Amino acid sequence: ISDPFVDQEFGTGALKITPGHDFNDFEIGEKYGLEKISIFDAEARVDPSAFVGEKGEIPPWLKRYQLKDRLEARRLVVEELKERGFLEKIEPYRHALGRCYRCQTVIEPYLTPQWFVKIKPLAQPAMQAVREGRIRIVPEGWANSYFAWMENIKDWCISRQIWWGHQIPAWYCRECDAGSILKTGHDDFMLAREARPIVQREAPSRCPKCGGKAFLQDPDVLDTWFSSALWPFSTLGWPERTEDLKTFYPTSVLVTGFDILFFWVARMIMMGLKFMGDVPFRDVYIHALVRDQEGQKMSKSKGNVIDPLEVIERYGTDAFRFTLTSLAAMGRDIKLSEERISGYQNFVNKLWNATRFVLMNLGEEVRSHRPSFESLRAQKLNLADQWILSRLVSTMNEARKAVDAYRFNEFAHHLYQFTWHEFCDWYIEMSKLSLNGTLGDDPQKTQRVLAAVLERILLLLHPLMPFVTEEIWQVLMEGEGSIMVRPYPRPDADWIQPEIEEKMGFLTEVTRAIRNLRSEMNCPPSKEVRVILFGPEARLSFLRSQEAYLRALARVSSVEYSTKGERPKGAATAVVGETEVYLPLDEKTNLQEEKARLMKEVSKVEGELARVRKKLGNNDFLSKAKEEVVQREREKAEQFGEKIRTLHRSLQRIAEVQQSEGKS
Structure with a gap:
């Protein structure tokens, strides 16, 4: 046969076709109606029954190969080609081999009877649901991948020959179909191609053909993804119309990885539309893949796996959760390193220290009669108190917008910036002036604001840091129950004061x-x-x-x-x-000494910058080093450059001062 599938630039341009043992050859065989011959048995040995002639005889040449393992048989083929003088040359050829992910054994394509679902009639409504906006895929770019797969979808093989799973709902009559049930061992059977299945929801009581009452259920189980595709409604009592099913189907959002967009998400959509008449969820959020700090996919074989249990033991669950969220930029994978996690552990510590300050400075009156957040409206507050309340509500507003848009890294960023840089760095320091009487106002007002803002911070952070926020909540809000059942704060624009x-x-x-x-x-x-x-x-x-x-x-x-x-x-x-x-500047400031110190520092940093620039100017380094390593060197160059600019600004200050002194 002649077919454009063959690469004419490689070899002779002539290829053998084995539709029974190669995926590409199978497709060509389907196209031209070729016979599919399987020459292996289930143990990957040469099966003599595949070569039996019309009279049941086995060809003499086969005796050398029969029941030999496929690897041994291939060696024998080369040996026989040599013996017969048919072999022109032997040369190594590198190509991709499928291997078992557990034991690395080479996997052979092998034809067996399987159960299939005709999938295209299910795929069309599923594509339409996304096109019409009944389902939204976020980020939007993944919708293109979804359509590309669905438009080229093929019938779905749903049967598996494994020990666990939902058994195929098909039965065989032990009486009229007995000849098709081949016993291969104790309680182990193999079904012939001629076997006639009885497919129905429950086990049959009688054979519809002969009236027999003895049956064998098909030993195959359903593909895991078939069972998982039913999950949105099968877990809620379907096929019964339970209250849970009415309440929770469809749900609002599914969060998942891109690697199972087709295996799971698309199939849930198809099954939901088929059996429930509605989509299973409104939004599908495709989250990032967590990679190592070099951007490589984590795997045991590479030895670059970051064990979550070890990380949690070292840095705490909340620091780890916050790190992952803060790095989860939409459409970008996460490059995870322990240095980043350590940085967010400092954030957790900052929250503890802020809590300690608030608790130490709450008066007995505020402790025993904790005011509501709304009651602060009636208070005449100082500038810092008004500012932190305004910034709190502004942050709540920005955080909610980020969550609604599935920009979880921005959500974490807003809460981090407000908690650390505005509440801790500025407001707590400013509140000390009210608490110690420097401002001359009522310190109880500031105490109330401190408590109210910390309470809101805990509520805002709770989805990201559930453990530390619960622990602090139980101390701060003694007797108020668990934080997890409190409503999430809603921003009220009336609190925001731009002026x-x-x-x-x-x-x-x-x-x-x-x-x-x-x-x-x-x-x-x-x-x-x-x-x-x-x-x-x-x-x-x-x-x-x-x-x-x-x-x-x-x-x-x-x-x-x-x-x-x-x-x-x-x-x-x-x-x-x-x-x-x-x-x-006072008379004690020695500008010449300070100038000399700064110039020495400039010289040192310029040397470091020169070394980095030399490396970045080396084409050998740029071509061989990993992109992440090159990027780190570029970041170093930028940092050194900024430091030099800062030092020069300081030198400029000194020059200006010396110039003004000279004029005077």
């Missing part, structure tokens, strides 16, 4: 500017500094009203405000919007 958030953003930016100037000028953390601010009256008036925060958070001894006039000489400078921040 307050803008003002606090300005205050924190000025605070950061002062801190950065201190750092760049190598000012000791314990030393208080004098600050001079130039800017619009409205901005300065606001900063004047919040000066206590500047003094505490930036270690400032005094602040001078000016809307006009000559700028100070001999001062480091930063600009925040229209506001200029000046940090005067």
